[in-house]
Amino acid sequence: MEWEKRKCSYYPGCSLQGTAKDYARSIGLVLDALGIEAVEIPDWNCCGATAAHSIAPKTAVTLAGRNLLSASALPYKELLVPCPLCFNRLKAALFALHGENKGRYDLTLPEGIPQIFDLADFLAQGEFLDRITQGVRHPLKGLEVVCYYGCMAVRPPEVTGAREVEDPQSMDRIVSALGGRPIPWPYKTDCCGASHALARRDLEEELVQKILHKALRSGAKAIVVSCQMCQANLDMYPLRAYKDPAKARALPVLYFTELIGLALGLKGIEQGLKQHFVDPRPLLRELGLLP
Amino acid sequence: MDPYFFNPQYLDALEKAGPFRALACFQCRKCTNGCPLTFAMDLMPDEVIRLVVLGEGERVLRSRTLWVCSSCGTCSTRCPNEVRIAELMDHLKETALKEGVPCPEPEVLLLHQSFLKQIKKRGRVFETFLLPSYTLRSGLWRKSWKEGTWLRELILGVKMAQKGRLSWRPHRTADRAGIERAFSERDKGPSQSKGPSL
Numbered sequence: 001m002e003w004e005k006r007k008c009s010y011y012p013g014c015s016l017q018g019t020a021k022d023y024a025r026s027i028g029l030v031l032d033a034l035g036i037e038a039v040e041i042p043d044w045n046c047c048g049a050t051a052a053h054s055i056a057p058k059t060a061v062t063l064a065g066r067n068l069l070s071a072s073a074l075p076y077k078e079l080l081v082p083c084p085l086c087f088n089r090l091k092a093a094l095f096a097l098h099g100e101n102k103g104r105y106d107l108t109l110p111e112g113i114p115q116i117f118d119l120a121d122f123l124a125q126g127e128f129l130d131r132i133t134q135g136v137r138h139p140l141k142g143l144e145v146v147c148y149y150g151c152m153a154v155r156p157p158e159v160t161g162a163r164e165v166e167d168p169q170s171m172d173r174i175v176s177a178l179g180g181r182p183i184p185w186p187y188k189t190d191c192c193g194a195s196h197a198l199a200r201r202d203l204e205e206e207l208v209q210k211i212l213h214k215a216l217r218s219g220a221k222a223i224v225v226s227c228q229m230c231q232a233n234l235d236m237y238p239l240r241a242y243k244d245p246a247k248a249r250a251l252p253v254l255y256f257t258e259l260i261g262l263a264l265g266l267k268g269i270e271q272g273l274k275q276h277f278v279d280p281r282p283l284l285r286e287l288g289l290l291p
Numbered sequence: 292m293d294p295y296f297f298n299p300q301y302l303d304a305l306e307k308a309g310p311f312r313a314l315a316c317f318q319c320r321k322c323t324n325g326c327p328l329t330f331a332m333d334l335m336p337d338e339v340i341r342l343v344v345l346g347e348g349e350r351v352l353r354s355r356t357l358w359v360c361s362s363c364g365t366c367s368t369r370c371p372n373e374v375r376i377a378e379l380m381d382h383l384k385e386t387a388l389k390e391g392v393p394c395p396e397p398e399v400l401l402l403h404q405s406f407l408k409q410i411k412k413r414g415r416v417f418e419t420f421l422l423p424s425y426t427l428r429s430g431l432w433r434k435s436w437k438e439g440t441w442l443r444e445l446i447l448g449v450k451m452a453q454k455g456r457l458s459w460r461p462h463r464t465a466d467r468a469g470i471e472r473a474f475s476e477r478d479k480g481p482s483q484s485k486g487p488s489l
Contacts, residue, residue: 191328236447
């Protein structure tokens with residue numbers, strides 16, 4: 001289907017050039033199919049992630065703020081951010097640089113900063129949700145999933161602007177539009193342990209295990225995510241849980257953009273599915289969603 | 292320690308470095324009840340706030356809690372009094388480093404530092420270098436060697452490469468000066484006030 005073209009600014013973030021190339025590819029295919037041209041903001045830098053705000057909070061604001069400055073050089077009204085942590089850091093910088101303590105920072109933001117969107121939230125809005133609904137060629141019939149949002153797209157709401165903090169709905173709405181069934185469950189925004197996967201893996205495994213267990217108990221056949229850190233932690237868990245193999249429960253962990261791609265019948269979406277650790281293809285074949 | 296000791300100057304300096312509102316805490320413990328990592332903490336989040344209010348900063352700065360916190364923000368979100376606990380935790384971590392308090396979780400600290408070093412150098416993070424170099428430098432590799440789990444670690448790395456999840460080319464931000472400027476912010480401290488000192 002041909003849609004009226006819409007141009008938006010785009011901030012990919014470091015992971016999408018590295019460990020989450022599969023996410024990046026599916027986003028490219030989906031945005032293209034939905035008539036969105038994503039223009040990368042010029043010469044962007046790392047958002048600072050957890051490291052910067054943990055030990056150098058001022059640097060965190062100026063690092064992320066520099067990206068907002070670059071974004072203001074583009075004429076588009078919306079800035080799309082697929083990684084929830086990047087989204088959160090950019091929003092937090094905006095919050096700080098517009099807030100009562102803005103005098104603390106060397107950086108002053110000009111007028112014309114685009115509105116910052118979490119990608120899943122942006123695509124779950126009226127206009128684009130309609131485009132998704134109308135574009136569905138292979139409804140995801142029989143696909144029962146839990147949508148897992150993680151922390152950063154929603155918390156804290158005064159920074160993220162999220163309206164549904166404890167029970168977000170953006171991906172659930174998208175899955176429904178695609179013909180799948182999103183199962184309501186209580187761990188949508190529980191923490192996956194994030195970067196503790198490196199430094200304190202024991203802690204991360206404890207958290208991931210709880211989430212996987214609850215997802216299985218809810219009857220989900222797969223977990224749908226929008227965050228590459230959550231994806232990596234949940235997807236690699238069965239490989240890493242060597243201390244107690246009995247605890248290693250496996251569920252495919254799919255990006256919401258991969259599901260959109262599948263339902264819209266986009267060529268090339270299969271490529272990224274091979275890059276997952278828990279192979280989602282047997283499940284998708286079983287449901288007749290992949291040849 | 293005098294349990295009724297109260298240091299208004301300490302609190303004043305802290306709240307100016309904020310915006311945190313430690314004094315607004317009425318100990319409902321919603322932060323602690325929602326926190327996913329209390330099982331690994333030596334002080335509960337509500338205790339951190341209480342100790343800060345009582346002027347017991349040093350106990351807080353030495354605590355493991357600051358470093359096992361994953362910054363998920365559940366505490367800040369559920370707090371009915373806008374104490375901004377997660378942000379307060381960040382400030383306390385920064386203060387602990389400035390004051391030279393020994394970090395009880397050196398691996399966590401080293402991860403933050405290695406990450407920042409990468410940003411300072413390239414403007415962006417190159418995971419393919421960060422992951423193995425951090426594992427070696429942090430002593431986590433040696434630990435897995437001793438525990439006999441090193442082969443699994445190695446397989447994990449090889450699998451990531453096989454799956455095409457590692458990039459072989461680092462990306463850079465061209466504007467070196469802009470990145471440098473963001474890092475020079477660090478040493479100046481808050482311009483309005485200095486953080487609380489012990």
